[in-house]
Amino acid sequence: MTSAVSRSPMSPPCVAAGVQAAADSRCLASDRRSILVLTVLGSSMAFMDGSVVNVALPTLQASFRATSSHILWVAQAYSLLGSALLLLCGALGDRFGRTRMYLLGVAVFALASIGCAASLNLTELILTRAIQGFGAALLIPQALAILSDTYPEGERAEAIGAWSAWTSVSIAIGPIVGGWLIQVSSWRAIFLLNIPLTVWIMWLAPKLRRATAARSAAAPAPLDYRGAALNILGFAAIVFALSFVPQLGWKDPRIGLSLFAGLVLLIVFVLSQRSSKNPLVPLSLFRSSAFSGANALTFLAYGALGGAFYIVPYFLIGARHLLPSSAGAAFLPMIAIMFAFSGRVGTIAAKVGEVKFMVAGSALTAGGFALLGLVSKEAHYSYGFLPGVLVLGVGITLTVAPLTSFLMSSIAASRRGVASAVNNSVSRLGGLISVSIVAVAVSHTFNHEFGRQMQSSGLPVEMQRILVHSEGLMLAIPIPQQFGSSPALRAEEMVESSFVTAYRHVMFGCALTTLVGTLVILTTVRKSENALGVAETEGRL
Structure with missing residues (x-):
């Protein structure tokens, strides 16, 4: 006899992850x-x-004849909305259904993509990039939560490993x-x-709907709109300030005021989460040393990656004179490694720790950044x-x-949606802040070295006067030709050399940031293990 299975927004898309697997025909391996x-x-x-x-x-800057500060917002608008809304959208998925929010996010993202192209x-x-960020915020936390709930514990690490492998490859x-x-x-x-x-996703969508049942008739808990507003405005103020430092300078009152306002808003946001009956971010999540440590490593490591991936195209295209396609292909060896081994690493790590x-x-990631900085003066790809x-x-x-498997396994199933949103928000916030800081650091280092x-x-x-007047353009500085070929060649060498110096400093900074993340995860996990050991000892007594 087949028993009816009641489902709620928190029910896994395929209840094969639970004890009803044998009774539910929808829980097939193919699903x-x-x-x-x-x-x-x-x-x-x-x-x-x-x-x-x-x-x-670089192409967009030339097409729209924009300053580096303005063109930066093509990347930052997407990251800002994506980061600021992830927490709210994760809560929406937990309360109104992850499948519904996921497919809505895909639709919004696709429509915004058409808007970007037009x-x-x-x-x-x-x-339109900001709207894309909203679509991404809707779908990203639901994806990992759906996946974690779909697979039983014995298969979850392998599934998350496959998800991590493919999504990491997509970034690269x-x-x-x-x-x-x-x-x-x-x-x-x-x-x-x-x-x-998007067409492919929608073609597969019926299987996802078939694996999900109707939501519970119980009214969902009210959303924390005040917390969402404080979160969004706080992030926006800080990112605005950091993005416009190269153009306005640290002494501009708008920069100081924006930074101060952003910090105050985020502090008020954290305080509001303590008193809220339905917080956007349950602060109890961070009582887990494992969860806190994993998010700290996420923030630092993904921040380093975001900053590095922002400056590398400028380095390869502007300083090493590669075509855009060749600059992208420079990452192929890294992609091959990630694609070949990420899935296996997830499975093995679940067994050995x-x-x-x-x-x-x-630690190796930090070493990779350091090596990129050390060999940056080598012009040949094989050495530099x-x-x-x-x-x-x-x-x-x-x-x-x-990291993904460790974090998701440390949280109860009922909170995986918001936990995934927190982690993705942390990773995007790390990249968002990192890109802004890198833009400031590159501009400052370039100007200092060029001077x-x-x-x-x-x-x-x-000629010096003309060059100094345009130094804010960095690699896009127009080199005056009316003073002769020799001065023009010298000026080009100075521009490239100054940018390579800035690039090298950024790589060393990324290495140090990631290394700090390594120390943080070691410390927090040790605390977690010590606390567990004390609890077990007290239990035996």
Whole structure:
């Protein structure tokens, strides 16, 4: 006799993860595989759009004749809305149904992608990128929560490993695809790439719906709109300040006021979560040392990756004179490593211990960044970029899947939606802040190094004046040709050398940031193990 299975928004899409598996004909292995493919496609689409635009930024800057501060918002608008709304959207999935929110997010993302491709000016592009960020915020937390609930505990690590492998590859492959599309078509094509993926997702959607039952008739808990508003405004104020520092300078009162307002709003947000009956972020999640440590490593490691992936296209295209497609292809060795081993790493880590892989992986990732900085003066790809990319690929592969599995396993099933949203929000916030800081650091280091070299350059005084006036453009500085070929060549060398110095400093900073994350996860996990040991001792007594 088949018993009826009551379902709620928190019920897994395929109850094969639970004890009713044998009684529910919808819980087939083929359904689970389809759900895995569907969640990978949506997440990959959202993650790839965060990286595919980076390689297009130099082209977009030339197309719209924009300053570096303004063009930065093409990337930041997407990340800002995606980060700020992840928490709210994770809660929406937990309370109104993850499948519904996931498919709504895919639809919003696809429509916004069409809007991006049709943009006639920079303002339209930034606005539609922000809407894309909203779509990504809707679908990303639901994807991982759906996947975690779909697979039983014995198969979950392998499934999350596969999800991590494909989504990590999508982030890395974004610059390759973007560079190739820009070269053979135009920058608009990088956004239309999302449409075939959306069609594929919608084709698989009936299996996801078939594996989910109706929501519970119980009224969902009210949402924390006050917390959502404080969260969004706080992030926006901080990102605005950091993004416009290169243009306005630290002494501009708008920068100081925005930073202060952002910090105050985020402090008020945290305090509001303590008193809220239905908090956007249950602060009790962070009582777990494992959850807190995993999120700290996520923030630092993904922040380092975000900052590095932002500056690398400028380095390869502007300083090493590669075509956009060649600049993207420079990451192929890293992608090959991640694709080949991420799934296996997730399975092995679940058996021998995820923390060991996380520590080794984050340490190697830091080593990869450091190596990219050390060999940055080498012009040849085989010596000046490949070694760092290979080490980075191994480090990321050893880190991502175990980190994701470790974090999701540390949280009860009923909170995985919001936990996934918190973790994804943390990763995106890390990248968002990192890109803003990197933009400031690159501008400052470039200007300082360029000014230092200018003093001993021997260039004509009038030529120096023209170059200094345009130094904010960095690699896009127009080199005056009227003073002769020799001064022009010297000026080009100075521009490239100054940018390489800034790039090297950024890589060292990324290495240090990731290494701090390694120390944090070691410390927090040790505290968690000590607390568990004390509890077990007290229980025996």
